[in-house]
Amino acid sequence: MKSKKAGRIVFEVFMVILSLLFLYPLFLTIINSLKSFSEVMTDVIALPKSLAFENYSYVWKYINYPRLFLNNTVITVLGLAGIILISSIAAYKLARTKTKLSNLIYFLCIMPMLIPFQSIMLSVLQMAKSFHLSDSTWGLGILYWGFGAPLAMFIYHGFVKGIPNEIDESATIDGASGFRLFFRVIFPLLKSVTTTIIIIDVMWIWNDFLLPLLMVNGSPTTKTLTLAAYTFVGQYTSDWQYAMTAMVMAVLPSIIVFMFLQKHIVKGVVAGAVKG
Amino acid sequence: MFKLGRKWSERLEFGAFTLPVLISIIAVFYYPFMMTIRYSLTKWNGISKNPKFIGLDNFKEIFSGDANFMNASWFTIKYAILYIVLVNVLAILLALVLDMKMKSTTWLRAAFFIPYILSLVIVGFIWKFIFMQGFESLGASTGWGIFKLSWLGEPNLAFISILLVSIWQSVGFYLVIYIAGLQSVPEDMKEAAKVDGAGPVRRFFSITLPLLAPSITISVFMALTNSIKVFDVILSLTGGGPGGTTYSVAYDIYRDTFQNNLYGYGTAKALILFVAVLVITVIQLTIFKRREVEA
Numbered sequence: 001m002k003s004k005k006a007g008r009i010v011f012e013v014f015m016v017i018l019s020l021l022f023l024y025p026l027f028l029t030i031i032n033s034l035k036s037f038s039e040v041m042t043d044v045i046a047l048p049k050s051l052a053f054e055n056y057s058y059v060w061k062y063i064n065y066p067r068l069f070l071n072n073t074v075i076t077v078l079g080l081a082g083i084i085l086i087s088s089i090a091a092y093k094l095a096r097t098k099t100k101l102s103n104l105i106y107f108l109c110i111m112p113m114l115i116p117f118q119s120i121m122l123s124v125l126q127m128a129k130s131f132h133l134s135d136s137t138w139g140l141g142i143l144y145w146g147f148g149a150p151l152a153m154f155i156y157h158g159f160v161k162g163i164p165n166e167i168d169e170s171a172t173i174d175g176a177s178g179f180r181l182f183f184r185v186i187f188p189l190l191k192s193v194t195t196t197i198i199i200i201d202v203m204w205i206w207n208d209f210l211l212p213l214l215m216v217n218g219s220p221t222t223k224t225l226t227l228a229a230y231t232f233v234g235q236y237t238s239d240w241q242y243a244m245t246a247m248v249m250a251v252l253p254s255i256i257v258f259m260f261l262q263k264h265i266v267k268g269v270v271a272g273a274v275k276g
Numbered sequence: 277m278f279k280l281g282r283k284w285s286e287r288l289e290f291g292a293f294t295l296p297v298l299i300s301i302i303a304v305f306y307y308p309f310m311m312t313i314r315y316s317l318t319k320w321n322g323i324s325k326n327p328k329f330i331g332l333d334n335f336k337e338i339f340s341g342d343a344n345f346m347n348a349s350w351f352t353i354k355y356a357i358l359y360i361v362l363v364n365v366l367a368i369l370l371a372l373v374l375d376m377k378m379k380s381t382t383w384l385r386a387a388f389f390i391p392y393i394l395s396l397v398i399v400g401f402i403w404k405f406i407f408m409q410g411f412e413s414l415g416a417s418t419g420w421g422i423f424k425l426s427w428l429g430e431p432n433l434a435f436i437s438i439l440l441v442s443i444w445q446s447v448g449f450y451l452v453i454y455i456a457g458l459q460s461v462p463e464d465m466k467e468a469a470k471v472d473g474a475g476p477v478r479r480f481f482s483i484t485l486p487l488l489a490p491s492i493t494i495s496v497f498m499a500l501t502n503s504i505k506v507f508d509v510i511l512s513l514t515g516g517g518p519g520g521t522t523y524s525v526a527y528d529i530y531r532d533t534f535q536n537n538l539y540g541y542g543t544a545k546a547l548i549l550f551v552a553v554l555v556i557t558v559i560q561l562t563i564f565k566r567r568e569v570e571a
Contacts, residue, residue: 020387025406041409044414087297119547122546126311207394209395210508226397233512250398258393273494
């Protein structure tokens with residue numbers, strides 16, 4: 001019995017070492033973002049001799065970090081708010097209305113999950129240009145409404161079907177109807193799935209690359225964090241210490257949020273995958 | 277329809293609730309999709325005002341021997357198959373380990389999940405740095421030959437690098453799906469098998485694996501849809517190189533459309549990708565349905 005326990009401990013130590021090796025590339029990224037150019041060039045794996053925080057102040061100013069952060073926030077919040085709002089009310093109405101038209105609309109709404117973005121990217125760009133939605137963070141946020149709606153509709157629709165009709169009926173007797181009935185009575189009941197949708201969509205929109213590349217890459221005032229890091233590395237191919245600094249600054253917000261909301265995020269991702 | 281016909285106010289409400297989402301979806305999917313079909317029948321460089329209608333010439337040209345497209349398709353198929361198999365096998369093995377009661381379980385799960393929250397483009401750059409600079413130092417300090425290979429400079433190794441980096445980034449996602457699946461396997465069932473004298477390997481194949489079937493279906497489906505569209509990680513890791521050997525279909529479409537300004541031709545390829553994805557998805561869903569009936 002004792003040797004079995006010892007074996008378990010050895011195995012656990014092995015797993016912890018494995019996980020540290022797994023994260024080693026991120027560790028190397030962080031330590032090299034704090035080195036000088038010559039230090040990066042002579043030895044990547046050595047710890048920095050002194051912490052070169054000036055890399056951060058340089059990149060912070062050069063890419064205008066606060067502006068990028070604001071852009072990411074505007075795009076994500078605007079996109080997410082729209083997706084939640086239009087998908088939840090539509091999914092509720094469609095789940096409650098049992099007609100052929102309702103079924104057809106629902107089908108049309110979830111069908112696009114099968115369309116790969118690359119298949120329509122050029123036309124989306126042309127469409128966005130003609131509606132003046134390109135080259136603007138607001139425009140990009142609005143575009144996400146349509147791109148995020150199919151999955152959100154699918155998840156909401158399935159959930160609303162499980163909410164008994166009697167709740168609507170008793171609310172109607174109490175005099176609530178239409179939008180008021182939805183926002184006062186139904187929407188609070190959707191809280192758990194709304195959280196799931198928020199988690200998957202924030203991760204997606206915050207990190208998205210190709211759509212922002214086509215829509216808002218033209219001007220430094222509309223770029224996102226990922227886009228700026230992408231362009232920055234293109235310009236500084238040999239100045240790895242700056243490139244690594246830009247990487248850390250781009251991923252740090254996600255990692256900090258993950259550390260605080262780890263359980264919710266993992267749960268939300270699993271729920272989203274299982275339902276989607 | 278009949279219910280709607282009864283009262284105008286009901287119709288109005290139905291419209292008010294569903295029109296916003298319909299307009300948003302039509303604007304970004306159906307309308308562009310129609311335009312895609314139209315563009316695919318034209319020759320257009322994006323600069324001239326009017327695309328020139330050329331019928332099915334683009335498709336004829338693609339199928340009669342577009343070497344880039346053929347190579348990219350072959351690359352994508354190879355990548356997709358290896359990615360789906362490897363990421364799922366690894367995730368199941370890891371899930372079995374992390375399902376055991378250990379003090380560090382919480383840390384281990386978080387550690388393997390972290391890369392999944394990072395943008396793929398950035399993951400590509402981080403690994404480019406590791407392969408180009410990091411391996412040099414690691415090779416110097418360990419003397420291991422594995423660090424001295426040209427991981428991004430030789431076609432076969434570059435392929436493996438892309439595969440490894442993709443798996444590194446996403447294995448945590450599949451891992452948490454499998455852990456959730458394992459937790460729904462009843463403990464007493466495993467105990468009963470243990471009492472009946474079934475060894476750990478036997479227990480895994482006769483009890484755990486069949487009960488994991490729903491998780492496997494979800495994971496394979498996700499791995500398939502993601503791998504067939506692989507783009508971001510290649511763009512930042514190899515940029516299609518060395519010698520254009522690591523272009524995926526999605527990247528090839530991007531190259532033709534936005535780098536070579538072959539709007540019509542690139543769009544025709546995009547349409548072929550759509551049909552391929554549709555066919556594969558329908559096949560997968562049919563198999564999925566059939567299995568559900570059996571279970």
